[in-house]
Amino acid sequence: MKVRATLAATLLVIGATLALAIAAGQADAGESPVPDPAGSTPRPGSAAAVQLEANRDPAVVAAGEQLYLTGCVSCHGVGGKGTPGYPSLVGVGAASADFFLRTGRMPLAAPAPQAPAKPPAYTDEQIIQLVAYVASLGDGPPVPDIRPERGDLTEGAQLYLANCAACHNSTGIGGALSHGNQAPPLLNVAPTQIGEAPRVGPGQMPVFGPDTLSDEQLDSIVRYVLYLQDPEHPGGLRIGSAGPVPEGLVAWLVGLGGLVLIARWITRERREHRRAHG
Known part of the structure; x- marks a missing residue:
């Protein structure tokens, strides 16, 4: 009787555990998924959100078009379709325009194999307007919400x-x-x-x-x-942050040069003695 009672109690515990597990699984399945923190909706107030809102404003796009006709059309053509030697802007997206304008690579002061980085030629408001216009020319990568x-x-x-x-x-x-x-x-x-x-x-x-x-x-x-x-420098000076080559060069110049100077200083009196006594 005791064995039967123990077995019955054990089966009861196992059955209750399985029932709770099934109920918990059903509850989890019924819950809505947790939103991905890296979702496509940018944070309110972020650069990505500000630009996305501007892209949807016809007045901002129109203002950007006027800036484009003034400073960009001679190279990139009407409607951003490009000209000989200069690329089309159709479908490059807001991210491309924002990158080149904010790093000062556009507009170019003169033709060059590689656009150099320099201070932006436009204000923040004008950049937002220009980016909105370029974004309107075709789908492309949006300004990323970097966190x-x-x-x-x-x-x-x-x-x-x-x-x-x-x-x-x-x-x-x-x-x-x-x-x-x-x-x-x-x-x-x-x-x-x-x-x-x-x-x-x-x-x-x-x-x-x-x-x-x-x-x-x-x-x-x-x-x-x-x-x-802005890295940590537990080893001392950065020396241009160019890696082990300049560090090794400094070690050789300072270390070996120092040893040579010490050796000459040590043997100075002996050299002077030999000169004095011919």
């Missing part, structure tokens, strides 16, 4: 070293490319423009779309680049 605080610094370092360091250097100081071009330094670039560059692929840079780098991974890269802009 460095959401990124992971370690993951960002790994992604940067795997995808960016070959051109921009492991310390973000830039580097030489083929055909006389160069990968620009990243040490004075704003977070949004750091995130825009992989999405639009300016110059010789490849495009890293969401299927290659997710929004979270892009945030991690941006966070790491911001770290490179």
Whole structure:
């Protein structure tokens, strides 16, 4: 009797546990999914949200068109369709226009193989208007909602070293490319423009779309680049942040040079004695 009672109690406990598990699973299935923090809706007040709202305002788009006809049409053509030697802007998206305008690469002062970075030629309001007009010419990447605080610094370092360091250097100081071009330094670039560059692929840079780098991974890269802009220096001076080559050069010059000077100082009296006694 005791064995039967124990077995019955055990079966009762197992049955109750299974019932609770099934009920919990049904409850979870009925709940709405938690929104993805990296969703397509930008944060209110962010640069991405401000630009998205401007893109939907016909008055802003019209103002941008007037600016375009004044400063851009001679190269990029009517309706952004391009001219010989200059690219079309149809379908490049808001991110591309925002990147080139805010980094001062557009408009060009003179034809050049690579547009140099310089202070913006337009005010913030004018840039928003121009970007809205370019965005109206065709679908393309929007201004990304960059959130460095959401990124992971370690993951960002790994992604940067795997995808960016070959051109921009492991310390973000830039580097030489083929055909006389160069990968620009990243040490004075704003977070949004750091995130825009992989999405639009300016110059010789490849495009890293969401299927290659997710929004979270892009945030991690941006966070790491911001770290490179103001890194910790436990080992002393930065020496240009160019890596081990200048550090080794300084070690050789200072270390070896110091040893030579010490050796000459030690043997100075002996040399003077020999000269005095012929």
